[in-house]
Amino acid sequence: MIDVWGKDKSIIGKPLALAVPELEGQPFLELLDQVFTTGIAYTAENAPAQLEVNGVLSTFYFDFTYKPIRNATGEIYGIMNMAVEVTEQVLARKRLEESELFVRNVIYNSPVAKMVFLGKDMIINMVNENMLDLIGRKLEEVVGLPLMQALPELVPTPIHDRLMHVLSTGETYHQPEEMVKLMRHGKPHYGYYNYIYKALTNTDGEYYGIIATATDVTEQVMARIALEASKNHLKSLVESAPFPIGVYTGREMRIELANQSILDVWGKGNDVIGKRYADILPELANQEIFQQLDGVYTTGIPFRNRHQHLELEVDGRMKSFYFNYDFTPLFDEYGKVYGVMNTAADVTDLVSAKQQVEETEMYLRGAIELAELGTWTLDVKERMLTYSPRLSAWFGTEEGVDITVEQAYRSVREGDRPLVKAAMQVALAPGSAGIYDVEYTVIDAVTGRERILHAQGKASFDEHGEPYKVTGTAQDVTAQRQLQLALEQEVQERTEELQAVNEELQAVNEELTATNEELNESNDRLLHSNEELAQYAYVASHDLQEPLRKIRMFSGMLGGKDNLPDDHRVLISKISQSSERMTLLIRDLLEFSRLLKSDMAMKPVNIADIIQAVADDFELTIIEKQAKIDIGEMPVIEAVSLQMNQLFYNLLSNALKFTSPHVKPLIQVRCEPIALVEAEQYVLKPLRGSNYFKIAFSDNGIGFETKYSEQIFEVFKRLHGKDLYPGSGIGLALCRRIVTNHNGALYTESEPGKGTTFYIILPDKRL
Numbered sequence: 001m002i003d004v005w006g007k008d009k010s011i012i013g014k015p016l017a018l019a020v021p022e023l024e025g026q027p028f029l030e031l032l033d034q035v036f037t038t039g040i041a042y043t044a045e046n047a048p049a050q051l052e053v054n055g056v057l058s059t060f061y062f063d064f065t066y067k068p069i070r071n072a073t074g075e076i077y078g079i080m081n082m083a084v085e086v087t088e089q090v091l092a093r094k095r096l097e098e099s100e101l102f103v104r105n106v107i108y109n110s111p112v113a114k115m116v117f118l119g120k121d122m123i124i125n126m127v128n129e130n131m132l133d134l135i136g137r138k139l140e141e142v143v144g145l146p147l148m149q150a151l152p153e154l155v156p157t158p159i160h161d162r163l164m165h166v167l168s169t170g171e172t173y174h175q176p177e178e179m180v181k182l183m184r185h186g187k188p189h190y191g192y193y194n195y196i197y198k199a200l201t202n203t204d205g206e207y208y209g210i211i212a213t214a215t216d217v218t219e220q221v222m223a224r225i226a227l228e229a230s231k232n233h234l235k236s237l238v239e240s241a242p243f244p245i246g247v248y249t250g251r252e253m254r255i256e257l258a259n260q261s262i263l264d265v266w267g268k269g270n271d272v273i274g275k276r277y278a279d280i281l282p283e284l285a286n287q288e289i290f291q292q293l294d295g296v297y298t299t300g301i302p303f304r305n306r307h308q309h310l311e312l313e314v315d316g317r318m319k320s321f322y323f324n325y326d327f328t329p330l331f332d333e334y335g336k337v338y339g340v341m342n343t344a345a346d347v348t349d350l351v352s353a354k355q356q357v358e359e360t361e362m363y364l365r366g367a368i369e370l371a372e373l374g375t376w377t378l379d380v381k382e383r384m385l386t387y388s389p390r391l392s393a394w395f396g397t398e399e400g401v402d403i404t405v406e407q408a409y410r411s412v413r414e415g416d417r418p419l420v421k422a423a424m425q426v427a428l429a430p431g432s433a434g435i436y437d438v439e440y441t442v443i444d445a446v447t448g449r450e451r452i453l454h455a456q457g458k459a460s461f462d463e464h465g466e467p468y469k470v471t472g473t474a475q476d477v478t479a480q481r482q483l484q485l486a487l488e489q490e491v492q493e494r495t496e497e498l499q500a501v502n503e504e505l506q507a508v509n510e511e512l513t514a515t516n517e518e519l520n521e522s523n524d525r526l527l528h529s530n531e532e533l534a535q536y537a538y539v540a541s542h543d544l545q546e547p548l549r550k551i552r553m554f555s556g557m558l559g560g561k562d563n564l565p566d567d568h569r570v571l572i573s574k575i576s577q578s579s580e581r582m583t584l585l586i587r588d589l590l591e592f593s594r595l596l597k598s599d600m601a602m603k604p605v606n607i608a609d610i611i612q613a614v615a616d617d618f619e620l621t622i623i624e625k626q627a628k629i630d631i632g633e634m635p636v637i638e639a640v641s642l643q644m645n646q647l648f649y650n651l652l653s654n655a656l657k658f659t660s661p662h663v664k665p666l667i668q669v670r671c672e673p674i675a676l677v678e679a680e681q682y683v684l685k686p687l688r689g690s691n692y693f694k695i696a697f698s699d700n701g702i703g704f705e706t707k708y709s710e711q712i713f714e715v716f717k718r719l720h721g722k723d724l725y726p727g728s729g730i731g732l733a734l735c736r737r738i739v740t741n742h743n744g745a746l747y748t749e750s751e752p753g754k755g756t757t758f759y760i761i762l763p764d765k766r767l
Contacts, residue, residue: 022052035066035079042066046090061090107211116200118209122147122163125209134193134216136184153183163210166197170207173197177221192221244346247330249339253277253293256339265321265346267314283313293340296327300337303327307351322351324509333684334740350505357498376457378405378470380428391474394453396445413450416440420455427459428467434459436472452478456492551575605641607648607695608634611669614648621656627665634671635693637764643738648697650731651758655699660753663700671695674761682745682761690743690763700755709748 011019016029023029026049035042043065051060064083068076104126107114113131117124124142132139135151142150148160157180166173176194183189195214199207238245244262248255255272263269272280278290287310296303304326311318325344329337374391378384383405392399395411409417423438436457443450457472555575558564564572608631615622615629622629629652652667659665671693679692686692704712713736735758739746743763750756 020051022050022057026050031066032079035068036076039068039070039076041068046086059087060085061087110213113214113216115212115214116209117147117163117212120164120167122160122210124150131214134214135182136186136189151182153181153188163197166199166210167207170199170201172199177217191216191218193217244342244344246342247339248277248293248342249330251294251297253290253297253340255280262342262344265344266312281312283311283318287311293327293342296329296340297337300329300331302329307347307354320348321346322348334736335684353501354505357501360494360498372476374453374474374476376455376472376474378424378457380459380467380469394442394444394451394474394476396443396447411442411445413441413443424470427457427470430461430465430467432459434461434467434470436470439477450478451476602638602640604636605639605644606634606636607644607671610641610644611648611652614645614652617649618652618656625656625659625665627656627659627667630666630668632668632670634669634695635673635764637693637762639742639762640738643741647735647738647760650735651697654731655697655701655756658699658701658756660700660702666700668698669695670698679745679761679763682747683743683763684745685743687743687763692744692761692763695760695762696757697760698755698757703750703752703754703756705752706750709750712748713746 045063062083067080069078108128113134114128115131116126177192200209239259244265245259246262247257292303306324310321323344324347328341330339332338375388377386384402386402389399427436439454453474454477455474457470459467460469558572655667674692674694679686713732736746745761748758
């Protein structure tokens with residue numbers, strides 16, 4: 001007992017209150033007095049006591065009994081304390097209770113549906129609100145019941161067998177997007193669900209239950225099904241579109257897609273796919289089309305042209321066409337132009353009609369002048385008239401000055417005024433044809449000369465059917481009435497014909513505009529073709545390795561001969577060096593094509609460990625250049641370990657390669673968490689709910705100008721000659737591809753002579 005109290009034998013013979021003073025204020029002294037006074041023993045379990053051991057006041061737990069000690073006469077002269085310390089057992093039980101409470105809180109408060117089954121009968125022990133909502137049951141309808149009794153609609157499914165397998169083996173089971181029939185609120189419901197079964201283990205390592213997590217992904221699955229159907233529909237729409245559509249990729253403008261309409265315009269067959277646009281239509285070389293396409297590809301700015309005259313070779317002879325066409329840039333997921341979509345409409349007939357209209361209008365103006373007609377316009381709301389100079393002269397009004405309707409009536413012979421007013425009322429009547437046609441006599445207000453005028457006009461109505469303008473002509477028919485009347489009728493017919501043609505042109509243009517907008521919306525759906533191009537690069541690079549291997553082998557055999565002239569040996573050495581560079585280029589290109597696949601397994605990766613391991617690989621170079629690597633605190637994220645190693649390997653390799661002369665390299669790596677709103681400024685499609693980190697990888701090397709900050713990430717792009725700084729030109733493209741595979745972003749800041757900093761933004765998908 002002395003050891004428990006943390007005392008020595010010097011306390012023997014002292015009062016308990018003095019020997020163990022920390023018991024003051026605790027119930028033990030009072031209990032001792034109670035047992036001594038009443039003679040009744042006292043027993044307690046798990047009783048807490050504050051004791052000072054080694055100078056530290058701590059809490060201990062005891063199972064103890066206070067039993068009175070009597071003498072021969074039955075008098076109590078002392079108390080026996082029988083105590084057992086149970087501190088570890090009590091604390092362990094409390095930890096277990098807290099752990100169970102924590103698990104229950106996690107399950108009940110989880111934002112996803114969770115349920116716990118116990119035993120081989122799969123008795124439902126816990127279920128949260130999200131799971132109750134998912135299965136359409138109340139709590140009292142499921143808790144305490146076997147799963148297959150609570151949800152009998154699951155009996156025909158393999159779910160029970162899967163649960164038993166998890167319970168017997170402890171293997172976690174994942175099932176994505178499985179269609180399951182549930183009776184929700186008494187009604188059958190078919191849905192798609194992602195669910196996970198994970199075994200629960202007790203302290204003895206036995207599997208005693210299962211926790212199930214489920215997510216309703218019905219909307220996502222149905223949306224994907226609808227999207228696939230939409231893609232098929234779009235492809236069918238493009239191929240069957242009645243107007244020309246073509247898609248050209250790369251700076252060479254290779255034809256990737258050409259529907260039947262554009263093939264008919266070109267006069268070509270389906271064998272044009274994969275060929276250069278310039279090779280298929282060489283006759284366009286001097287017609288600015290190639291320059292326009294290249295401009296769209298290099299600037300990313302759409303180009304539109306209307307009524308463009310082109311000469312095309314069809315069936316072996318040149319023919320003239322007029323087109324309305326658009327060149328629209330196609331962007332990949334990184335915002336880089338990878339091709340151009342060409343939509344067009346053959347408007348040869350429309351242009352011809354427009355030319356006829358313009359020719360007719362010219363004839364009309366000539367006819368008006370030849371017929372000595374006056375023109376006029378009436379603003380209905382303002383009641384103001386605008387006259388042509390000729391008509392102003394006929395009315396005797398000041399040229400170029402608008403007059404009111406009342407002023408105009410003063411020049412009309414009084415007897416004709418009712419006729420003129422009636423004709424205008426007919427033209428302005430809602431629902432009428434808006435035609436104004438009247439013959440009257442006008443008196444020159446200055447000279448008093450009378451003229452017989454035949455006035456004609458047409459009222460224009462707004463969307464509410466209200467007239468707002470009347471335009472027309474007036475002809476002096478005093479001397480040649482009959483002849484001029486026939487000419488006026490012809491002019492009127494031509495005017496109506498021109499108006500009808502203009503309306504038809506407007507309707508066709510509106511339809512073409514709407515169609516072009518629909519095609520622009522389909523641009524995003526064609527981006528998946530970029531993945532196919534990556535596959536082509538992989539195959540081409542792979543097939544080149546075998547002949548290169550033979551070149552290296554044969555050049556090595558030739559170089560090993562002793563009787564070769566020195567100039568031949570130099571040539572063989574150059575062949576060998578070129579083969580080595582080509583092999584490096586192919587290997588990097590293959591690696592780049594592999595990075596286009598984003599389905600590699602991810603796991604928690606310690607970034608600090610990765611960087612340190614890469615630094616160890618460069619140990620000799622670091623010692624040789626007397627470089628210093630300063631690595632700050634780094635996060636652990638969900639990532640592909642191999643790709644993270646490759647990312648920092650390339651960055652460190654560049655930092656040690658592009659060093660300033662006579663300056664000891666200093667490479668610093670720092671990391672900080674950033675908010676999602678900051679990540680959205682750089683990441684194309686940030687992961688909602690994920691933490692983001694920004695890693696700064698800095699060096700004090702040679703640096704480069706800011707205008708090259710994007711060019712350095714392009715495949716095969718180099719800012720320095722391969723003889724000065726060796727390499728394939730793919731390293732930084734690989735880095736950006738790796739970061740993009742992880743839903744992140746990579747950008748750089750640099751200044752010549754002051755070093756470079758690469759900023760790597762990566763998410764932690766573990767949350």
